Amino acid sequence: MMKQRKETLESTDLSEIPKSDFVYDKKIPRLQLLIGEKNTNVIKESVRSMWHKRQTSNKTSDSKAVSTSSKVEPQKEKDGENKQFRQTEYEDKVIDTIKERNLGRLRIKTPKQGKTKLDVVRDKAKPLIPTYFHSKFKFVAAAKKSGSFIPETLPEVAFIGRSNVGKSSIINAVTQRGLAKTSDKPGYTQSINWYELGSTLYLVDLPGYGFAFAKSDRVDTWNQLTVDYLTTRKTLKRVFVLVDSRHGLKDSDKDLLKILDKSQVRTHVILTKGDLVPQEDLAKRFTLVTDELRQQYHYTEFPILIVSSKTYGGIPELASIMKGFKLRKKPEKPKPISSTTTSTTTSTSSTTTRKTIKPRVKELVRAKKPIKVSPSLNKYLKK
Structure with missing residues (x-):
């Protein structure tokens, strides 16, 4: 060996x-x-x-060598956007309103026993929400086709945005109920949902656009359904376009705003998830988005809102805007014709007969002749 x-x-x-x-x-x-x-x-x-x-x-x-050549330009664009975001200047009024409404990342002192830090922040905002939103709130209908839309009876306010931006959670925060279903999974809302508030206003939850855990065919049908609703609905008073405050306006948001601007639909942009961003970054995002909207779009309302569905920051301001679109008088429901109407007619006829009988009796009493008295009695009475 x-x-x-x-x-x-x-x-x-x-x-x-x-x-x-x-x-x-x-x-x-x-x-x-x-x-x-x-x-x-x-x-x-x-x-x-x-x-x-x-x-x-x-x-x-090998795959990196192919992809790096295509990713060079987007990376440069991202770097440019980040640089622009850092260099943006904001007014003192903006950050003052952010602090007043308890938006941004907050440092809260340890509360009393039986309360959490979140309860302390929410208790400040709850009394400012109008009492109108404590009225009866119920789910009315859902539509997956344009032919199944409900009739246009009440004024409507719609919420739309990218998938998982927090549309349903804002509806729950405004109404103080958990009726609108929420989920962390993008694309959970797959139909147009109508909610009735106090029989004077419809809150409409629209399916999200952009990324979603669903097939491309379904996503295309959702997008077409939302466009049909937004461009053809006559009772639609305002469309609230929700944008993530961490990322700002994306290409899909701009495309939607262009479609609504062409069809002359009034929109109002809301920056959501305001509790996840520092206050200075929120002020910068606010100024960037407002400048971009003023330059390109004509049917958007200002100032834009910053909202947090977790801490209820900015929710009272949104609620007061929504309250302005409600119907002033409740629609009168037609009374159903039933057997009770016949009974009422008989009762009214009996009452009329009674009323007519009473004056006749009085007339008879008045028309009575004087009583005849014998002459002997009459003498006695005179004495």
Whole structure:
């Protein structure tokens, strides 16, 4: 064995042995002679693992080489946007209103026993919400086709935005109920949902656009359904376009605003998730979005709102705007014709007969002749 090992060592160059192809049967007997069976098995396993790593790294490097060339320009655009965001200047009024409405990341002192920090912030905003939103609130209908829209009887206020921007949670925050279904999964709302508030206003929850956990065909039908609703509805008073305050206006938001601007639909932009961003960044985002909207769109309302459905910051201001669109008088419901009407007619006829009988009796009493008295009695009475 030792002689064979010496002969193989003298006859072979270690530099010629490949680094990654020891698995082949021709190379293994030489390794067994040089190192031994145990060490050759260890090398075999390690070489296999290293070979797989090299293969995966080569694939990823090739894909990166292709993708980096295409990603260079978007990366430059992102860097430019971040630089512009850092350099934006805001007015003192903006940050003062943000602080007054308890928006942005807040540092709250430890509350009393039985209350959380969130309860302390919410208790400040709850009394400012109009009492109108404590009235009866119910789910009316849902539509997945334009032919199944409900009749246009009450004024409507619609909420729309990208998937998972917080449309349903804002409806729940304004009404102080959990009737609108919420989820962390994008694309959870898949139909147009009508909610009736106090029988004088409809709150409409529209499906989100952009990214969603659904098939592309479904997403296309949702988008077409929302466009049909927004452009053809006559009782639609205002469309609240919700935008994430962490990211600002995206291309999908701009496309929607262009469609609504062409069809002359009044919109109001709301920056959501105001509790997740520092107050200075919120002020910068507010100024950037307002400048962009003023330059490009003509049917948007100002000033834009900043809202947090978690802390209720900015919710009273949104509620007061929504209250202005409600119907001033409740619609009168037609009274159903039933058997009670016949009974009422008979009762009215009986009352009329009674009324007519009373004056007749009085007339008879008045028309009575004077009583005749005998002459003897009359003498006595005179005495």
